[in-house]
Amino acid sequence: MIVCHCTNISDHDIRSAIDWMRTSDPYAVITPGKIYHALGKSADCGGCMPLFLDSMRSSDNLEVPMQLRALRTGVTQESADEGRSKGHRISKQISAA
């Protein structure tokens, strides 16, 4: 089924591009823009975007990689610095001296 009439992209093209991107980079965040780019095309009117996104969601390989899922939980760099004592920070050492 043709999804994007401006660029003649089918739902099969979208799923194939997603499969190819996931195989080449398991950690990739796949977006419609990346799919257009992978297919050597660019969006024109954007009228197909709802159907384009539905076609993307029908792919089993669209899932966000597990390593990137925790980014929404508010894990910051400071909380990710587990095991480091704040006393080892240079700014703390200077103020303590």
Ligand code: FES
């Ligand atoms: S229908 Fe897809 S960009 Fe126009």
